[in-house]
Amino acid sequence: MISKRLFPDLAPLLNSADVIWVAMALVKETALKQLLAEIKNEHASVKFLIGTDLPTEPKALYHIQSRLSDNFLARLFETSKTFHPKVYLLQHGLKYTAVVGSANMTLGGFQDNIELGVFVENQDDCIEIQKWFTKLFHAGFPINKDNIALYENRYNETKEIEGIVRRSRKSGFKKPATGNPLEGIDFGNRYFKYEHHWAFRPVLWEDRSAAANRERKAAYDRFFELHSQIFPLFAQKNFRELAHHHIDRFIVSHFSHQDGYTSKQLKSIWLSYGKNNELLNQYRNKYSPRDDDDSENTQSFINHARLQVIIHQNDIGIWLFFAKGNGGSELDRRHFRDKMNSSKVYREQFFKACQKLRDPYFIWLDENVPLSSFEDEDALHTFCKSDHSSNHFVIGRDFRIEDPEVSLKEFPDTVMREFEKLFPLYDMMRDKEFG
Template sequence: MIQRKLKLISDLKIELQNCDEIWIAVAMVSDSGFNYIQNHIDNDAKQNFLVGIGLPTSPQVLRQLKELNALDRFNSRVYHKTETLFHPKAYIIRTNDNLIAYVGSGNCTEGGFDKNIELSIKIHDQDFCNGLIEWFNTLYKHSNEITEDFLESYEILFKKRKERMREDRAELKKIFKNESDVFNLDEIDFANQFFKKEHFQAFEGRKPWDESPDAVKQRENVRQKLYKLNRELFPLVESKKWNIDRHYSPGHVVSSAIHSQHTAQDLSAIWLHYGRGMNEIKEYGENQTPLDYMRLQVIIHHNNIGIWNRIGKDRGSQIDRDNLKSNLKNDSGYRIEMFNLIERFPDEYFIQLNNERRFVRTFENENQLADYLLRADYNFYFIIGVEIHPGDSKLSEKNILETIIKSFDLLYPTYELIKHKF
């Protein structure tokens, strides 16, 4: 029997629970994909991994596999041949004397199991499954052991590859329309809205790269609108007695509308932000500025208004990021406290890191949340927040201040918990 499977996440969870042995041959394994297997598989099951590195398999996973190879129930190798990309996605599972196999497009990653558009088939034919095991064993004999020398070299290359992938994604944005380009502002009623159609239009198409006077003027109009919002919002922030302040330089309370060496090449958003005051910033060094520290912010894009705890921009907020990771690794009470805070958020709130976004309801316990947060790569934005579409009544002139303050009420405790303190 052959069955079509669009998502592997539910099926695999069931099949792994009581299995005796699994063979996994995939082009890529991520931290989340490997953890998913380990969290659901029977503790006594034998595991066989054959992993490619033509795609960016996690070096942390490879190191774990190397260490686990010391156990009798683990066998793992890397398959790599010059000019040949190892690209299969096959999972063969034995329970008692019965074999099943999943063959398709899904790598051993969160995307491959759940988030991406994938297609797999579940196969019950025993001859076919045994043939797959023979195929696996043949390739395994011609594969490479995971050695310390290999890992040290691969970890260096992995960092460079991740940076190149980031640059590739930025380039593709210039060629292909993304989701925000599909968003039709003409169909929205902006009557009584705080932000008007022209504010969102300032970021459409190629305008984020446009340095012409007209484009700069459009972005500057957005910037002045955010200054108006600040004049109405900050007194409410002060009344909350939160330990956050505006940028100590009035000209930087709202981000720039002009391209410079301190901005991204694409000014695809402008934001209003609150965080550490000047005295707190200068504790880290006289030359330090709020630019590299965590903040609460209201940010406008072409297709939404974000209300965020922006923990770190790409290659930013190292001190706060390290503080979070250290506490998650070493303090079980801290993990529980963080999970309890995240549980308070409504369903539409998300955590974004490494260019991945997960909504808060996808975390079942503090360990799942901690595992996800610990994956945060310094090279990518790290955000907890919510995004609201143009025209939503929450963004009306009447409601926008209440909307932001309610969101800050939820986000501020995460800011305080993550924030490094002397």
């Protein structure tokens, strides 16, 4: 078996292993703890052989030292030659499985880096690996206080120099221009990866092939992961009446062309939240009781105001969104127009709510205008009068792929934070005929 993301494939083998051998060139404490937490058999025999040529963290060695016992043995390996293996050998009963690859024991190696690992099931090969490990292990040095202290001194002296060298190594290469705007972006710590954005390059906008659908499906699946992270938090934030589509497969928009549902050009997909189905049924019963087909029904989920996260080739948007066409969120737009036209207090409240956002937020009708460009509520009102159901109506912001707010760790929190900012506008602008 070939593994491109090591840890999810390795963890099930760790869970029930009887014996575990690990030969690793570089170990970091966070990844070490993650790996050890997966060893569920309290009677398992574990042996670590760790190199000192790469910058293994001293605190990882201290952690290993604290675990040493009759069933948990570990040694340092150091010779005049560089120790560079990344090998796991696991025994379950009489059966061996080896994992040999490029990934060090780091979080990057486990999940985010471009790595490759091979799972070896051939028992003769595994026995050869076990003999290789045992020979090196006997030549190793004990992991004790004195040896860790000696290594730590060298580690601290060289860490800064190695960092400078590493940065300079990565700054000298240039690639010819390719016309790909994603070239040169480091996606290692991005929530949405290269393939998620690249699926929305112009050449695929009208592509209905199975291959194009597979590319877009990866972004579709990633949005469902985001949904599982953020939706359980809505109740804490008092996002009243903010629900996902009542049909699970439509929680995220279509990744393939669907007549009546998608435009001719699939430039993006999105995850959105709006009125719940109980409310929508009341709208359907009053305004379009004969339209059972959700694609034709002007009171479907997509034809009401929504908060959404949207991905394009070059950016990620978090928006308050009113659709165009197919009903064009007409009831929400009409409610907003009537309020703006009839109430100075409402216009002032709307302006103040928009001013709290300011840069880099924009409002989009037939053009994209920064919210900070409006001097007062009358100027904003004049602009909003150009609203028409043939255009999208958007208030929100776009994030560059490189922005820290859309990193793997930060993005779910970013979405919740942006929804908190946009929800007051959503609540002001949505139609409330049925609550």
